[in-house]
Amino acid sequence: MPRLRHYSEFLFLALLLAALAGLFGVLSDHFWSVATLQTITNRIPALALAALGMTFVLIAGGIDLSVGSVSAVAGAVFGWCVADHNLSVGVAFGAALTAALGCGLLNGTLVNVLLMPSFIVTLGVLEAARGAAYLVTGSQTKYLGEKLGWLQDSVAGLGLSGAFLLAAGLTIGAQFVLTRTVLGRQMVAVGTNAEAARLVGISPSRIRAIVFALAGGLAGLAGLCHVARLGAADPNAGSGIELSAIAAAVIGGTSLMGGRGSMLATFIGVLIIATLEAGLAHLGVSEPMKRVATGIVIVGAVGAEAVRARLAARRMRLAA
Amino acid sequence: MPADRLHVSALRKSFGANVVLRELDFALAPGEIHALVGSNGAGKSTFSKILAGLLPRAAGGLKLDGRDYRPVDRRAAHAAGVVMVLQELSVLPTLSVAENLFLGDLPARFGGLLDIRRLHERARAALDRVGLGTLDPDTPASALGVGHQQLIEIAAGLAQECRVLILDEPTAALTGAETETLFALLRDLRARDVSILYISHRLDEIAGLADRVSVLRDGRLVATRPARTTSHQELVELMAGAAAAAITAARAPTPGEPVLRLRDISAGHVVRSVSLEVRSGEIVGLGGLVGAGRTELLRAIFGADPLDGGSILLDADAAPFHPTSTRAAVQRGLAFIPEDRKHHGLFGPLSVVVNASIARLPTRGLVVIDRGDEAAAADRVIAALQVRCAGPEQPIVELSGGNQQKVVIGRWLGREVRVWLLDEPTRGVDVSARRGIHALLRERAEAGAALLVASSDYDELAALCDRVIVLSRGVVAGEFTAATLNPAAFTTAAFREFATAPFPNN
Numbered sequence: 075m076p077r078l079r080h081y082s083e084f085l086f087l088a089l090l091l092a093a094l095a096g097l098f099g100v101l102s103d104h105f106w107s108v109a110t111l112q113t114i115t116n117r118i119p120a121l122a123l124a125a126l127g128m129t130f131v132l133i134a135g136g137i138d139l140s141v142g143s144v145s146a147v148a149g150a151v152f153g154w155c156v157a158d159h160n161l162s163v164g165v166a167f168g169a170a171l172t173a174a175l176g177c178g179l180l181n182g183t184l185v186n187v188l189l190m191p192s193f194i195v196t197l198g199v200l201e202a203a204r205g206a207a208y209l210v211t212g213s214q215t216k217y218l219g220e221k222l223g224w225l226q227d228s229v230a231g232l233g234l235s236g237a238f239l240l241a242a243g244l245t246i247g248a249q250f251v252l253t254r255t256v257l258g259r260q261m262v263a264v265g266t267n268a269e270a271a272r273l274v275g276i277s278p279s280r281i282r283a284i285v286f287a288l289a290g291g292l293a294g295l296a297g298l299c300h301v302a303r304l305g306a307a308d309p310n311a312g313s314g315i316e317l318s319a320i321a322a323a324v325i326g327g328t329s330l331m332g333g334r335g336s337m338l339a340t341f342i343g344v345l346i347i348a349t350l351e352a353g354l355a356h357l358g359v360s361e362p363m364k365r366v367a368t369g370i371v372i373v374g375a376v377g378a379e380a381v382r383a384r385l386a387a388r389r390m391r392l393a394a
Numbered sequence: 395m396p397a398d399r400l401h402v403s404a405l406r407k408s409f410g411a412n413v414v415l416r417e418l419d420f421a422l423a424p425g426e427i428h429a430l431v432g433s434n435g436a437g438k439s440t441f442s443k444i445l446a447g448l449l450p451r452a453a454g455g456l457k458l459d460g461r462d463y464r465p466v467d468r469r470a471a472h473a474a475g476v477v478m479v480l481q482e483l484s485v486l487p488t489l490s491v492a493e494n495l496f497l498g499d500l501p502a503r504f505g506g507l508l509d510i511r512r513l514h515e516r517a518r519a520a521l522d523r524v525g526l527g528t529l530d531p532d533t534p535a536s537a538l539g540v541g542h543q544q545l546i547e548i549a550a551g552l553a554q555e556c557r558v559l560i561l562d563e564p565t566a567a568l569t570g571a572e573t574e575t576l577f578a579l580l581r582d583l584r585a586r587d588v589s590i591l592y593i594s595h596r597l598d599e600i601a602g603l604a605d606r607v608s609v610l611r612d613g614r615l616v617a618t619r620p621a622r623t624t625s626h627q628e629l630v631e632l633m634a635g636a637a638a639a640a641i642t643a644a645r646a647p648t649p650g651e652p653v654l655r656l657r658d659i660s661a662g663h664v665v666r667s668v669s670l671e672v673r674s675g676e677i678v679g680l681g682g683l684v685g686a687g688r689t690e691l692l693r694a695i696f697g698a699d700p701l702d703g704g705s706i707l708l709d710a711d712a713a714p715f716h717p718t719s720t721r722a723a724v725q726r727g728l729a730f731i732p733e734d735r736k737h738h739g740l741f742g743p744l745s746v747v748v749n750a751s752i753a754r755l756p757t758r759g760l761v762v763i764d765r766g767d768e769a770a771a772a773d774r775v776i777a778a779l780q781v782r783c784a785g786p787e788q789p790i791v792e793l794s795g796g797n798q799q800k801v802v803i804g805r806w807l808g809r810e811v812r813v814w815l816l817d818e819p820t821r822g823v824d825v826s827a828r829r830g831i832h833a834l835l836r837e838r839a840e841a842g843a844a845l846l847v848a849s850s851d852y853d854e855l856a857a858l859c860d861r862v863i864v865l866s867r868g869v870v871a872g873e874f875t876a877a878t879l880n881p882a883a884f885t886t887a888a889f890r891e892f893a894t895a896p897f898p899n900n
Contacts, residue, residue: 254762255761266744267741270741275724275753
């Protein structure tokens, strides 16, 4: 039965996505076009990567509010290497990812050592990392041109950017890690009941260190995708992305209480948010109204899913 | 003698198949302090909870001052004048002392505005009665030690008009001075015609405080005696029962080499200098009262809590094993079954398969789970222990307690476990599941493992174990073989440190 339950969840998300796309198709003459598809796929990668990391952390029972700032740190370090020090793109890429990974490890270490809630630790790192991004760039946007063109260019005429394919590939990889590996199972166990996990010989602090490091690294990649899209390293990049990432994960059915979530569902959650943004832009909806509508969709999607799950549980009980 | 304040006749209560109270008769006189004693599982807590309205729907007769008394909840019991001070602390740390005292009945003005002045006045009066008159009612409860918090609980109980006051192990966390304050207060209440039901393990306290003492055994009242003239020995014999139940289980012929050796283990403020040995093929029981330190000992061996002193030797090792983490313990061949299944054992919303395989996931290569092997391993657990479930994908939280426990134990069958540490392995488990679990443990012993089983249930220790070690307040107070074990000696050992050392908290 649970396998079937999984599919019905996916079906629900896919229907929601199709309904949104259909609605915008009816409301706007030009929504169904290659240009729209490209707009959506271009906007997706950064959010998707951040949301994957967020999903890992949420499943293990934590939360990471710092992903937006950490993505900016990665972009800033990349810009600093390339624009200020003429280092090669490869070296800059490595340095940027290392910095982001370092931020993630810092989050995990603080949570483990200070035994503080991750909400507070990562709220602190959100501020500190944003400050670091300003310091590294001297508070200026660094124009880099086509340095990361391979991320931005469409691959083999598919109309899909390298960054999109990277995000899609990593989604599949993350789903594999989550559902098919010992590490993934241990994340679910720690998020479900950390003390029970400890008493079967799993180290919850090790698992926390790993998920925060993953979230940091993925946020770094998200920052580099952003650099590639803008052709510039902007210390303001990615601000607020943590909330969209949480929204995408939650729309995808990830539990904020830990222990439950799916990378594929998170990815569909990202698609829903991106489609919504693109569609509302097409309709010429004002920025304030866009935010109102996005909020309604987030709460509506999660609320509808909760109702669906309750009804399904009741049906199961009746059948039993 | 006037009529009984509280009259109980043929009270019965069972939880599923587990009968806790059978035909209990009891009488509480007006203005007396009546102590209630009994071994673990004798039914003391259940009985007091029924009186306090915490466990409705018991069968039998209850009369309060001659009128039928059927409290449906705690509030109804309060309204009738029956107040119980709970054993576990329910003080809310973020609120002030005064707010804690009157949480259910905060004085208000203008239909909702908290009347702080009146609250503090009432709080001062209530605190005065428990000897805490100098305490500022505005102190946050979190600033108080456990002993003071316990007194706050008692003050809260006394703040309402009561005719029957029930106290369950009230002095467990109190120092000598606090205990004296409490006793003076109880005597004062008695003088004002309040009847007090006083549950305690501390036989020495009872002789000095109570008027009468009643002994429960197996859910029945076995005797009521004058407290001052009844000796400890007499009470212990009454609690244990005269006729020793014969021990029936078949024993392994001869145990092998020592697998687990403990030397002078101290842990968790309770366990002091415990030394013992468990051999290959042997099941050793750990008996004792609540608070004897059994759980603390097992958790320290497993690395779940820090070991404060002493050493653990495994197999023939000369170097001691330091359990720095549960991970290290598991890798060294230890397994632990926790007492609190729901919070420490189960991954509730996850499936039976996931719960059964979590202690050892079968892999292809190093990291990828072999789902076929995983399902097969789970099926073996389900078959070996006859786990009743709708299927391996059913969330474990939907299973009965006994079937949950089978999975929690069975998850270790995939590992080479040398030392099994089991804390109350059959608590809340029905008879057939208990039999299945016992058979599995015996089979593990025969396969060469060493098992250390903590249990509050004498019958379980007698039926399952080759030897039984009794802890009393954290020290080894007795050791029995299957041949020498009998309820009287066992109970004497369990109470040993409680009867001889009145106030160790000082």
